[in-house]
Amino acid sequence: MDEGLLMIAINLLRHPLDNERRMQQRFKRDVVGVMCLVLGMVIVCGLVWNDLERSLVRLQDQKNQKMVELVEVKKTFDQFDLMKRQALDLKSKSQQVEALAALQRQPLQLLDGVSRSLDPLNIWLAKLEMKKEQVTLVGFAQTRRQIMQFAQNLKRQKFFQSVAVLETGQKAGESSLYPFSMNLLLTSESNDVAPS
Numbered sequence: 001m002d003e004g005l006l007m008i009a010i011n012l013l014r015h016p017l018d019n020e021r022r023m024q025q026r027f028k029r030d031v032v033g034v035m036c037l038v039l040g041m042v043i044v045c046g047l048v049w050n051d052l053e054r055s056l057v058r059l060q061d062q063k064n065q066k067m068v069e070l071v072e073v074k075k076t077f078d079q080f081d082l083m084k085r086q087a088l089d090l091k092s093k094s095q096q097v098e099a100l101a102a103l104q105r106q107p108l109q110l111l112d113g114v115s116r117s118l119d120p121l122n123i124w125l126a127k128l129e130m131k132k133e134q135v136t137l138v139g140f141a142q143t144r145r146q147i148m149q150f151a152q153n154l155k156r157q158k159f160f161q162s163v164a165v166l167e168t169g170q171k172a173g174e175s176s177l178y179p180f181s182m183n184l185l186l187t188s189e190s191n192d193v194a195p196s
Contacts, residue, residue: 106186109159110135117153122146133161135184140177147180154184161185 110130114137118125123146127138141147147165154163162185 106130110186113154113157113159117150117157119146119150123150133186135186137182137184138180140179142177144178147178151182154182159186161187 107130110128114125114128122143123139123141125137125139127136129136141150151163151165154160162183164183166181166183167179
């Protein structure tokens, strides 16, 4: 029996040693597993961090590009604003020129109508005066008939509403020229009619 007891005692002693070894192996496996898990988390965090940094750099580049585009848009807007002001200034100047041209149109039409009616070899004008629509002509002709022909020519012009010969007559002791004066009344449409 002594041998049987000894075997039991050895078996009992072996069992706690096996348990301890198994526990140590399990502990080592658990430590390795935790270390692998921690290492995996560190790698995943590193990859996420790297991806975030790349995204941040990309966003910074996009921001810088958008800032450059914004500066270009502001320049374009400023140029557009400048052109708009220049266009308004040109429009104002154009209106001023048109107003001045409208003021000159009537005198130009008057001179055009008179010059078309005048025979320069037989009639000479000494004075042409215009006050609003009233025009006074003073001049000389070689004959009375030429004065009347001049008045008829003026009446045919579309610029004159009425033509009145005020005086014709040769002064005693003067040359063979006949002085005359006429009053002309411009038509109200003469501002709208361009000389042809």
